[in-house]
Amino acid sequence: MRVLQRIALFLVIVGAINWGLIGFFQFDLVAAIFGGQASFLSRVIYSLVGLSGLICLSLLFAPMRSEDHDRYQEGNRNLNYATEFGEENDLSEFKKKD
Secondary structure, X not given: OHHHHHHHHHXXXXXXXXXXXXXXXXXXXXXXXXXXXXXXXXXXXXXXXXXXXXXXXXXXXXXXXXXXXXXXXXXXXXXOOOOOOOOOOOOHHHOOXX
C-alpha cells in the first residue's frame, strides 16, 4: 500500500504544481503536454490526480506511526514543568515543630 500512496502523493504534487501554474500564469501544463484540456490523455491525467487526492485524503486521517511520534517527541522536549493545574506537594512534614 505504501507504493500506491507514494504514487498518489506524486500525482497530487503534479496536480498542485499544475494548479499553481494555472493560478499564477494562466498556463495549464498538463493540457500543453498532452494536447489540450479536452484530449483523452489530459482527462486521464486529471482523473488520476483526482483519485490520488482521495487516496491522500486517507493519509490525513491515518494514525501516526509510533516511530514518527517518538521522533516528534524528541524534538519537542516538553519537560512537564509544574503548572497551576498540577498536583500540589504535601509540605506538612516540613512544618516547624514548636
